[in-house]
Amino acid sequence: MNKQELIEQIAASADISKAAAAKVIDAFTDSITSALKKGDSVTLIGFGTFAVSERAARTGRNPQTGAELQIAARKAPAFRPGKALKDALN
DSSP states (O other): OOHHHHHHHHHHHHTOOHHHHHHHHHHHHHHHHHHHHTTOOEEETTTEEEEEEEEOOEEEEOTTTOOEEEEOOEEEEEEEEOHHHHHHHO
16 A cells, blocks of 8 residues: 555545545644654553664675775664554564
């Protein structure tokens, strides 16, 4: 499912316009992004938790030449599914 299909499904199930559904999705993703930028986690009970994971600096290898290179530390988004979501899939 892509973003447009998600907009259509939300608009149909919530009985709102596609434009309104698109605004809701954009506001939702913007809110989660800004919370993660601040270092906060976002927990949706029953669905899951969005959080930031820290990845340490490490040494990697160029697969073509075999030369070592340094990979910088970085932050990465992470999602942990909640129990209700896991149960719904099994």
